Amino acid sequence: MSVADGAVRRSRAVAGEALRREAIEAAAELLVSAGPQALTMRRVATAIGASTTVLYTVFGGKDGVADALYREGFERLRARLEAVVAADPLVRLHELAHAYRRSALTDRSFYAVMFERAVPGYEPGPESLEVARASLAVLVDAVRDAMAAGLLGGDDPEPVARLLHAAAHGAVSLEISGHLEGEGALRCFRELTAAAFAASARPAAR
């Protein structure tokens, strides 16, 4: 319990953190390039030139890897949403919706980990769900701006953001599940998000 001990513990911790990042990136690469099926402990281990044992000390098990990918996926989604810029709040909201769809269709395997249960045993705990929720803060902010500008009704942006999310998510989910074909998928997405916007614009009408 000396100073050196603390330093050692810290150095090991940062080494472990570097290894953790490396493993997460390898796992993400595997996930994206070969799908959730290819995400095995052995493959991740060999991808970082290590054995499976270290993955168990760092992640605890496959659930830990899945959890890291879950958060990584929402982190990437947040980056994509934050990249959306538009002066008009309503335009921004529309573009956020389309960014959400694009993100899901592009990173299908990540989406599968995040919203389908692509890693058999795993389901996110409360903390990971909170991370997921926080990554949609951009959406909440945009709704707040639109409310402040008088473009959306109401004063609590959270439930409205959830409604918009559910709208976008519903169309995207059906599209990914194969129930909507290319042309109709985009139209369904547009119509449903527009419907959610319209409903949010006049909350007294519900």
Next chain:
Amino acid sequence: MSVADGAVRRSRAVAGEALRREAIEAAAELLVSAGPQALTMRRVATAIGASTTVLYTVFGGKDGVADALYREGFERLRARLEAVVAADPLVRLHELAHAYRRSALTDRSFYAVMFERAVPGYEPGPESLEVARASLAVLVDAVRDAMAAGLLGGDDPEPVARLLHAAAHGAVSLEISGHLEGEGALRCFRELTAAAFAASARPAAR
């Protein structure tokens, strides 16, 4: 290639069909009672008192079992939707939406096979997707009735039914993924389906 030969083949075919039904029911029981994780070829085989080999002759592999469960799930959903009766077309549509949600929340494991990709390797082929689409014919019929009664705009019920499905599905999917808590989940579902109804009522407004 005699007549007897045909009879034998037929008798073997009906025996295989009976076995198939038995296996599907055992698999469904396993799926519902213990989740997608517990759905293994060995367990299904022992549940029907047979060996795994027969499952491979009947279903071809685990994908075949998953496909059978996929169709079975949509069949059960259809039965639930068809059980909804209401004189007023709009009331009927609302109750169909709630029946959809109830069905998803009740048979979560089936829902996982149908809309999440709970069986790792499997994804439905075109024929199975068609079966799935057909099971929502009740919804299309109800939309058609509402249009005929002048309660919904437009003349093509299919895209409107898809919109309503996407609305209900979006809220349910987020709820099942853990992103909506009990109280807010139902409210989000109600608001989104209401928004879809409202948008369908005046299609010129979009």
Next chain:
DNA sequence: GAAGATCGATAACGTTGTTTTTTATTGGGA
């Protein structure tokens, strides 16, 4: 410098989906 602890690699275990081998059964011809 030596004792002790800690961490990672190797190897093993149990289980999975799938395939191969073997065994039993069954229909058809001499």
Next chain:
DNA sequence: TCCCAATAAAAAACAACGTTATCGATCTTC
């Protein structure tokens, strides 16, 4: 009636998976 060929299921084997136990090696500390 008896035997053979074909067929289907059972038993066993195989590769790969998640996970855990064993065993060196390295590194801190006295």
